[in-house]
Amino acid sequence: MAGEKEEGLQLLDLWVSPFAQRCRIALAEKGLAYEPLEQDLSNKGDLLLRANPVHKKVPVLLHGGRPVCESLVILHYLDEAFPETPALLPSDPHARAHARFWADYADRKVFECGTRLWKRKAGSEPQLQARREMVEALRILEADLGDKPYLAGEAFGFVDLAIVPFAAWFLGYERLGEFSVEEVCPRLAAWGERCGERESVARSLHPPEKVYEFIGYLKDKYGDK
Amino acid sequence: MAGEKEEGLQLLDLWVSPFAQRCRIALAEKGLAYEPLEQDLSNKGDLLLRANPVHKKVPVLLHGGRPVCESLVILHYLDEAFPETPALLPSDPHARAHARFWADYADRKVFECGTRLWKRKAGSEPQLQARREMVEALRILEADLGDKPYLAGEAFGFVDLAIVPFAAWFLGYERLGEFSVEEVCPRLAAWGERCGERESVARSLHPPEKVYEFIGYLKDKYGDK
Numbered sequence: 209m210a211g212e213k214e215e216g217l218q219l220l221d222l223w224v225s226p227f228a229q230r231c232r233i234a235l236a237e238k239g240l241a242y243e244p245l246e247q248d249l250s251n252k253g254d255l256l257l258r259a260n261p262v263h264k265k266v267p268v269l270l271h272g273g274r275p276v277c278e279s280l281v282i283l284h285y286l287d288e289a290f291p292e293t294p295a296l297l298p299s300d301p302h303a304r305a306h307a308r309f310w311a312d313y314a315d316r317k318v319f320e321c322g323t324r325l326w327k328r329k330a331g332s333e334p335q336l337q338a339r340r341e342m343v344e345a346l347r348i349l350e351a352d353l354g355d356k357p358y359l360a361g362e363a364f365g366f367v368d369l370a371i372v373p374f375a376a377w378f379l380g381y382e383r384l385g386e387f388s389v390e391e392v393c394p395r396l397a398a399w400g401e402r403c404g405e406r407e408s409v410a411r412s413l414h415p416p417e418k419v420y421e422f423i424g425y426l427k428d429k430y431g432d433k
Numbered sequence: 434m435a436g437e438k439e440e441g442l443q444l445l446d447l448w449v450s451p452f453a454q455r456c457r458i459a460l461a462e463k464g465l466a467y468e469p470l471e472q473d474l475s476n477k478g479d480l481l482l483r484a485n486p487v488h489k490k491v492p493v494l495l496h497g498g499r500p501v502c503e504s505l506v507i508l509h510y511l512d513e514a515f516p517e518t519p520a521l522l523p524s525d526p527h528a529r530a531h532a533r534f535w536a537d538y539a540d541r542k543v544f545e546c547g548t549r550l551w552k553r554k555a556g557s558e559p560q561l562q563a564r565r566e567m568v569e570a571l572r573i574l575e576a577d578l579g580d581k582p583y584l585a586g587e588a589f590g591f592v593d594l595a596i597v598p599f600a601a602w603f604l605g606y607e608r609l610g611e612f613s614v615e616e617v618c619p620r621l622a623a624w625g626e627r628c629g630e631r632e633s634v635a636r637s638l639h640p641p642e643k644v645y646e647f648i649g650y651l652k653d654k655y656g657d658k
Binding site: 280284304 | 505529530538
């Protein structure tokens with residue numbers, strides 16, 4: 209039942225993770241109460257290692273203690289285990305395929321290029337290559353958005369909630385890659401703003417400046433020297 | 434209706450692609466007739482470029498001319514667009530999450546390590562690293578298999594059909610990595626054999642020796658020199 213703790217829903221979480229954030233947005237959209245369990249990834253706890261022994265990563269959803277790993281798998285699980293809550297995925301098979309395709313695209317391209325942007329040395333050829341690929345990936349995403357208000361169409365949907373966490377990372381991508389999302393993809397930038405006005409999104413994301421600070425920490429700790 | 438050409442189903446295909454093969458197995462399991470359209474990836478045709486402009490890859494399912502791209506998206510689409518055919522995914526939400534998790538795992542780990550095995554120079558440190566990671570990935574998969582006959586449980590299911598195409602690549606992985614799947618993962622090797630006896634699989638895969646020959650072609654053309 210919306211608003212109650214559903215047979216003990218818990219989310220092994222990390223505030224800045226776009227993959228955890230999409231789960232938080234989904235839980236909020238569904239009105240499902242849960243206990244967020246913030247993880248320390250520099251010192252992974254037993255609960256995380258037991259719940260996700262394969263990838264050892266957040267997010268993990270625990271439902272009555274049983275783990276579901278990988279964020280897109282979790283989004284599907286929420287639709288299927290709580291069919292009485294508002295559906296995240298659309299009902300039309302083609303629209304569902306569209307949503308899955310683009311969520312996967314963002315994970316493979318946008319996130320992956322973003323990682324190379326902070327990991328590779330500033331100004332090095334691999335970092336410049338990551339910048340070119342990031343701009344291209346965002347342009348491809350913007351082309352799919354077209355003139356629609358949301359990637360899902362007229363209303364905010366699965367594909368928007370899956371991808372909007374990356375919008376909080378745009379500022380970091382811009383500073384690392386020395387480009388402006390607003391300039392190269394104005395409609396995508398406006399889409400990010402539009403999604404950010406939604407309560408479920410506003411409550412689940414963090415200010416871009418704080419994300420940028422975190423990227424600096426990643427770069428110092430794990431970036432190429 | 435099973436056995437008839439469903440509103441013009443066509444599969445942009447490549448005989449050796451594990452991603453195309455899982456779609457072929459799924460179509461066979463569902464008894465859906467389709468027109469296979471073998472693609473020449475060294476000279477990509479207009480149909481492929483129009484149907485999958487983002488990734489420009491096989492497989493693509495055309496349903497009444499409308500494209501669905503990415504193999505796992507296609508498998509979901511087949512279940513959702515043809516609900517009267519035998520379901521590929523199980524009905525239980527946890528079992529569905531399990532199937533999705535492991536199919537994604539195989540794509541990210543097994544396929545990715547396999548690519549590095551042929552792409553990196555034989556005996557180089559990156560290739561030896563790929564070998565270690567491949568053995569580890571197969572062991573993790575085998576641990577999930579446990580004593581079950583199939584990854585899906587007692588019966589062949591979604592996760593089996595998604596992963597079994599990689600079994601036809603095992604011989605190639607073994608020769609490139611100088612290890613034996615039979616030795617390091619005997620239950621997984623037996624699972625591959627067991628799945629291979631199924632008609633839908635036998636009809637969709639190709640002999641490991643032929644796959645190995647193809648890997649040699651890939652290595653010559655795209656491998657590190």
